Amino acid sequence: GHTMMEMYPELEQTEMFNELKRCMQERTASVFESDFYFPDNTQGWFELRIQPVPEGLFILSMDITERKRAQQEKEELLVSLEKKAAELQSSNIELERFAYVASHDLQEPLRMVSSFLSLLEQEMDGQLDVAQKEYIHFAVDGAERMKALVQALLQYSRIGTDKKSFALTDLNDSVQYVKQVLEEEIKKNEAVLNWKPLPKMVVHETLINQLFLNLVSNALKYRNKKNPEIEIGSTEEQDSYVFYVKDNGLGIEAKYYDKIFVIFQRLHNKSEYSGTGIGLAICKKIIELHNGKIWIESEVGKGSTFYFSIPKKIAL
Numbered sequence: 001g002h003t004m005m006e007m008y009p010e011l012e013q014t015e016m017f018n019e020l021k022r023c024m025q026e027r028t029a030s031v032f033e034s035d036f037y038f039p040d041n042t043q044g045w046f047e048l049r050i051q052p053v054p055e056g057l058f059i060l061s062m063d064i065t066e067r068k069r070a071q072q073e074k075e076e077l078l079v080s081l082e083k084k085a086a087e088l089q090s091s092n093i094e095l096e097r098f099a100y101v102a103s104h105d106l107q108e109p110l111r112m113v114s115s116f117l118s119l120l121e122q123e124m125d126g127q128l129d130v131a132q133k134e135y136i137h138f139a140v141d142g143a144e145r146m147k148a149l150v151q152a153l154l155q156y157s158r159i160g161t162d163k164k165s166f167a168l169t170d171l172n173d174s175v176q177y178v179k180q181v182l183e184e185e186i187k188k189n190e191a192v193l194n195w196k197p198l199p200k201m202v203v204h205e206t207l208i209n210q211l212f213l214n215l216v217s218n219a220l221k222y223r224n225k226k227n228p229e230i231e232i233g234s235t236e237e238q239d240s241y242v243f244y245v246k247d248n249g250l251g252i253e254a255k256y257y258d259k260i261f262v263i264f265q266r267l268h269n270k271s272e273y274s275g276t277g278i279g280l281a282i283c284k285k286i287i288e289l290h291n292g293k294i295w296i297e298s299e300v301g302k303g304s305t306f307y308f309s310i311p312k313k314i315a316l
Contacts, residue, residue, distance in 0.1 A: 007039075008039070010037075014034070014036075015034060016034040016036065016048065019032060019034075019048075019050070020050065020057065020059075023050045023052060023057055024052070024056065024057055027052040028052065029049075029050060029051050029052065030048075030049075030050045031047070031048070031049050031050070032047075032048055033045060033046070033047050033048075033064065033068075034046055034048060035068075043065075044063060044065045045063075045064050045065045045067075045068040046061050046062060046063060046064060046065075047061070047062045047064050048060070048061055048062075049062075106146075107147060110143050110146055110147045111147065113139070113143045114140050114143040114144055114147070117136050117139050117140050117143070118140060120136065121133065121136050159207065159282065159285045159286060159289060165204050165205065165206060166202055166203060166204050167202065167203075167205065168200055168201070168202050169200065169201060169202070169203050169205045169208065170198075170200045171198035171199060171200070171201060171203075171208065171234075171243075172195070172197065172198050174198075174205070174208050174209050174212050175193075175195050175198065175212060175232055177209050177212075177213075178193075178209065178212045178213050178216050179193055181213060182213070182216060182217065182220065185217070185220050186220065189220050189223060189227065189228050190227045190228075191219075191220055191223075191227060191228035191229070191230060192227070192228070192229050192230065193216065193230045193232075194229075194230070194231050194232070195231065195232035195233060196231075196232070196233040196234070198232070198233075198234050198243070199234065199236070199241055201241065201310060201312070202313075203290060203310065204286075204289065204290070207286045207289065208286070208290075210282065210286065211282075211283050211286045211287070211308070212232070212245070214279040214280070214282060214283050215245040215283065215306050216230060216232075216245065217279070218247075218279060218280070219245065219247035219249055219304075222247075222249045222250045223247075223249045223250070224248070224249055224250055224301065226248055228247060228248065228249060229247065229248045230245065230246065230247050231244075231245075231246045231247075232244070232245050232246075233246075237309075239311055239312055239313075240292065240309045240310060240311045240312055241309065241310055241312065242307055242308070242309045243307065243308050243309075243310070244305050244306065244307050244308075245305070245306045246303065246304075246305040246306075247303045247304055247305075248302065248303040249303050249304060250300070250301070250303075250304075251298045251299050251300040251301050251302055251303055251304055252296065252298040252300070252304055253298075253300055254298075257295070257296050257298075260280050260296070261280050261281060261283070261284040261294065262281060283306075283308070287308045287309075287310070290310050290311070291310075291311050292308055292309040292310045292311060293308065293309050294306065294307065294308040294309075295307050295308075
């Protein structure tokens with residue numbers, strides 16, 4: 001027994017009323033969404049489908065309040081995620097700068113420690129006993145190992161700072177590069193390095209060379225009594241290529257599969273195997289920069305196979 005205007009006095013000031021008025025005057029159909037405040041001040045959203053009829057207007061009103069609220073929550077979540085992503089990117093840039101400066105500035109005092117200890121040993125040649133020479137050796141060795149760690153940290157921090165170097169690369173050339181760099185190590189270990197034809201892909205050539213170099217170096221280092229046999233190959237999938245570097249070395253227990261890709265994590269004592277414990281962390285960071293994944297399958301005493309995927313189209 002009441003008109004809409006009597007029940008909702010503010011209705012005539014809303015966009016919904018203006019649209020109803022326009023449809024009535026122009027005799028045109030319309031579909032639109034409108035929010036609405038009820039007398040108890042609660043808000044709702046409605047989808048209105050308006051069709052002129054001889055008696056006036058036929059209005060089909062559908063309550064879409066839950067849908068709109070879900071949409072608003074989604075938009076708020078996206079804004080929040082974008083904000084957090086921007087904050088994380090800013091934080092990563094600052095960390096990279098810090099790592100670079102710290103690594104760069106630490107190298108000079110380490111070089112001085114090593115150099116002056118060596119000079120001291122030369123100056124006092126013949127005056128040092130065995131224990132004193134051993135002390136100097138330990139100090140120089142510690143400085144050199146610290147320098148190697150600093151250089152590795154510097155290399156790790158700089159991965160991903162240059163995204164302009166992505167270009168079409170023949171990955172067979174990358175393996176040739178590795179074979180050339182490690183030629184002496186391969187001969188020394190009487191190793192065999194074979195590879196199956198690899199594809200051409202848009203990658204960061206320098207970093208991919210470093211990736212293959214690290215994996216092959218590890219295969220040569222963590223060998224067992226057999227002569228190292230290393231195989232490199234790939235398989236093509238719908239959206240990516242999956243590469244592998246397979247060896248017949250020591251192998252790794254399954255419980256360490258995740259640990260080996262963490263920076264400065266080592267499974268062996270430094271007296272057993274040299275290194276910084278950063279090589280596989282660098283591999284992981286390189287692959288993540290290419291939007292891929294890296295993982296391992298291994299059996300103790302029989303060898304390991306490192307797999308990594310690279311999308312055919314990389315979003316830079």
